[in-house]
Amino acid sequence: MSEENTLTKNDSYSKTPDGRSAEEQPRWRQDFPIDLPQYNYISRRDFVKFLMLVSGAFTTGQFFLLFQALQRSTEVLPVLEIANVADIPIGGTHVFEYPEGSPSRILVRISEENFVAYEQQCTHLLCPVIPEPENNVIHCPCHEGYYDLPTGRPIAGPPERPLARVLLDIRDGKIFATGIERRTV
Ligand code: FES
Numbered sequence: 001m002s003e004e005n006t007l008t009k010n011d012s013y014s015k016t017p018d019g020r021s022a023e024e025q026p027r028w029r030q031d032f033p034i035d036l037p038q039y040n041y042i043s044r045r046d047f048v049k050f051l052m053l054v055s056g057a058f059t060t061g062q063f064f065l066l067f068q069a070l071q072r073s074t075e076v077l078p079v080l081e082i083a084n085v086a087d088i089p090i091g092g093t094h095v096f097e098y099p100e101g102s103p104s105r106i107l108v109r110i111s112e113e114n115f116v117a118y119e120q121q122c123t124h125l126l127c128p129v130i131p132e133p134e135n136n137v138i139h140c141p142c143h144e145g146y147y148d149l150p151t152g153r154p155i156a157g158p159p160e161r162p163l164a165r166v167l168l169d170i171r172d173g174k175i176f177a178t179g180i181e182r183r184t185v
Pocket of ligand 1: 124125127140159
């Protein structure tokens with residue numbers, strides 16, 4: 001420790017917290033004198049450390065968001081009406097093409113309010129996938145691949161990438177496709 005930080009008992013007393021002399025300090029403070037300059041120095045140093053940690057976490061978070069944004073691309077396509085809400089019960093499915101002439105997409109109603117739609121091709125070797133709403137998964141029978149139904153992310157078997165997701169807009173009792181989002185994670 002440097003000389004200027006090595007305080008004697010008297011040095012500490014000369015900088016008592018309440019400004020009174022050492023003789024006026026209570027007995028407990030005389031027995032356990034506080035090294036006030038050193039205490040303040042450590043507090044400032046800890047505060048700087050804290051600021052550096054916070055700014056480091058913030059920067060890491062920004063890079064993570066940027067990384068995620070780079071992992072997905074959204075293809076905006078002409079809006080297409082694909083089904084009526086009333087025609088699909090909870091757990092029901094509907095196969096459609098979007099855009100017209102493309103490989104099949106599959107729409108699944110997973111709750112009263114929520115629908116999801118994905119490309120029907122497995123991201124492993126392009127076999128058609130089959131929704132199993134009762135198990136909350138999408139199944140690829142070719143090599144026993146499984147995807148999480150609400151997110152389309154792979155959860156078991158060979159697939160490593162999520163299913164391409166069809167973006168939906170629901171209004172006036174109708175379901176519209178508005179684009180396709182491709183993700184790598
Ligand atoms: S093609 Fe789907 S798991 Fe292989």
